[in-house]
Amino acid sequence: MMRDVAIIGCGITKFGHLDGKDLMDILVEASLNAIDDAGASEFDFDSVYVGNMLAGELSHQTAIASALVDRINLIPASAERIENGPASGGSAVKNGFFAVASGASDLVLVAGGEKMTGVNTGTISDLMATLNHPTAEYVHGATMPAMAALFTRLYMERYSLTERHLAMVAVKNHANGLKNPCAQLHKLCTVEDALSSAMVSDPLRLYYCCPISDGAAAVVLCPAKKAKEFTPKPVKILGFGHATDTHAFQEREDPIVLKSVKIAAQQAFKMANIKPEDIDVAELHDAFEILEIAESEDIGFFKKGEGQLAVEKGVTAIDGELPINPSGGLKARGHPVGATGVAQIVELVLQLRGEAGERQVRDAQRALACNFGGFGNNTLVHILERGN
Amino acid sequence: MQEKMMGFMCKKCGKVMYPKHERCLGCKNTEFDEVSLGDECHLITFTKLYALPRGIEMSPLTLGIVEFNNKVRAMGQIMADDPEPGMDLHPVWAKLRTIDEKEVYGFKFDSIV
Ligand SMILES: [Zn+2]
Numbered sequence: 150m151m152r153d154v155a156i157i158g159c160g161i162t163k164f165g166h167l168d169g170k171d172l173m174d175i176l177v178e179a180s181l182n183a184i185d186d187a188g189a190s191e192f193d194f195d196s197v198y199v200g201n202m203l204a205g206e207l208s209h210q211t212a213i214a215s216a217l218v219d220r221i222n223l224i225p226a227s228a229e230r231i232e233n234g235p236a237s238g239g240s241a242v243k244n245g246f247f248a249v250a251s252g253a254s255d256l257v258l259v260a261g262g263e264k265m266t267g268v269n270t271g272t273i274s275d276l277m278a279t280l281n282h283p284t285a286e287y288v289h290g291a292t293m294p295a296m297a298a299l300f301t302r303l304y305m306e307r308y309s310l311t312e313r314h315l316a317m318v319a320v321k322n323h324a325n326g327l328k329n330p331c332a333q334l335h336k337l338c339t340v341e342d343a344l345s346s347a348m349v350s351d352p353l354r355l356y357y358c359c360p361i362s363d364g365a366a367a368v369v370l371c372p373a374k375k376a377k378e379f380t381p382k383p384v385k386i387l388g389f390g391h392a393t394d395t396h397a398f399q400e401r402e403d404p405i406v407l408k409s410v411k412i413a414a415q416q417a418f419k420m421a422n423i424k425p426e427d428i429d430v431a432e433l434h435d436a437f438e439i440l441e442i443a444e445s446e447d448i449g450f451f452k453k454g455e456g457q458l459a460v461e462k463g464v465t466a467i468d469g470e471l472p473i474n475p476s477g478g479l480k481a482r483g484h485p486v487g488a489t490g491v492a493q494i495v496e497l498v499l500q501l502r503g504e505a506g507e508r509q510v511r512d513a514q515r516a517l518a519c520n521f522g523g524f525g526n527n528t529l530v531h532i533l534e535r536g537n
Numbered sequence: 538m539q540e541k542m543m544g545f546m547c548k549k550c551g552k553v554m555y556p557k558h559e560r561c562l563g564c565k566n567t568e569f570d571e572v573s574l575g576d577e578c579h580l581i582t583f584t585k586l587y588a589l590p591r592g593i594e595m596s597p598l599t600l601g602i603v604e605f606n607n608k609v610r611a612m613g614q615i616m617a618d619d620p621e622p623g624m625d626l627h628p629v630w631a632k633l634r635t636i637d638e639k640e641v642y643g644f645k646f647d648s649i650v
Binding site for chain 1: 556633
């Protein structure tokens with residue numbers, strides 16, 4: 150019998166170019182913020198999970214979870230780094246959830262972080278591209294923007310999606326990011342700015358792609374029954390889903406259906422015993438703006454091929470019926486890959502507590518996060534609920 | 538040098554796959570015959586990549602996904618000047634790029650003259 154799990158604290162660093170701070174510094178900062186927020190400074194933690202993709206490659210440091218428990222004295226808590234590509238953060242949250250739900254741990258820290266700036270862009274681009282299939286994709290020169298571009302053109306051929314819709318998602322997420330003090334990009338953009346930005350991988354322009362970022366985020370978990378001992382505003386994890394798909398994108402039965410998203414969402418909704426229409430706010434993985442639209446369809450918020458209509462009508466704006474990426478998303482908050490899955494949860498916790506400031510969604514009760522790894526071949530979905 | 542672009546046909550259910558899997562995507566069987574994917578395919582999507590990966594000479598790099606007559610798809614560099622979805626292509630053995638100063642060869646796709 151699994152125990153109900155609550156999030157009792159959250160912390161996040163500024164996202165962007167964090168000069169003078171290394172990966173461990175930002176993981177420490179986010180973790181201490183979360184522990185402090187939970188009022189758990191005097192308590193002993195049982196386990197620690199750290200989502201990270203590229204510490205060994207970019208920071209020349211391995212076993213970073215051991216380093217983190219040492220820096221902030223969580224010794225002798227169990228500690229491990231979780232690497233699952235751009236879904237590392239979501240995977241870390243899932244592992245933390247299991248640790249509490251199973252009864253093995255009563256107090257858990259989940260952190261996610263990545264330090265990506267200060268390194269040659271070509272190096273970052275190449276390291277990210279290595280998550281593609283080595284012989285069927287990578288060797289031909291497939292980078293992440295190229296994958297997203299191939300996907301986008303298929304969408305445009307099949308549905309009424311145009312470049313303008315991608316621009317509209319970017320405009321919305323920039324506007325949201327402007328209201329988020331942690332966001333990397335703090336500037337409004339217009340549809341015209343986006344449409345005239347540099348071509349990266351036709352039909353994708355610069356404004357339809359997320360930036361390269363540093364940042365870290367963390368949450369503290371405990372059994373729901375004990376949550377009130379820590380905070381008057383706990384947030385429950387109602388369910389999760391996690392699914393995979395073929396490594397090579399072209400091999401999927403219908404390449405524009407994100408099957409791993411679909412299955413992960415179905416699992417999460419089943420476990421939470423709610424439906425897509427019960428969700429009040431969502432954080433989706435818009436590493437490329439097409440993905441916000443595609444995920445919103447495959448999760449079940451909108452019919453396949455109609456996600457762009459919701460963007461057009463303002464449904465996904467902060468004051469719309471289903472706000473998506475009030476944080477600014479990966480596009481404006483930034484995408485330090487290992488941090489993203491945890492940062493999405495932090496944003497939703499703030500939204501459910503009613504502490505999201507200028508970007509607060511009205512009366513949010515239930516929230517969904519989708520953290521997308523690989524090019525769609527490894528996806529996590531979490532569903533949260535305001536605890537009362 | 539490879540003569541033909543090869544796929545892997547499951548000995549049990551007949552499904553043809555590219556790239557190779559150690560267990561069939563259809564039935565989990567572990568034995569396959571190597572089969573030619575054929576000389577004719579058509580383009581289903583493409584991109585011109587301006588942020589060039591290292592070791593690639595073609596600028597911009599045109600990448601695409603093709604579909605063979607047996608419905609098997611493959612990703613590769615597109616040599617045709619004006620790619621259009623639906624256009625007929627055929628696989629050509631050529632240098633793809635250099636990785637760590639080593640030349641890597643494989644199949645690209647060119648228009649049928
Ligand atoms: Zn088979």
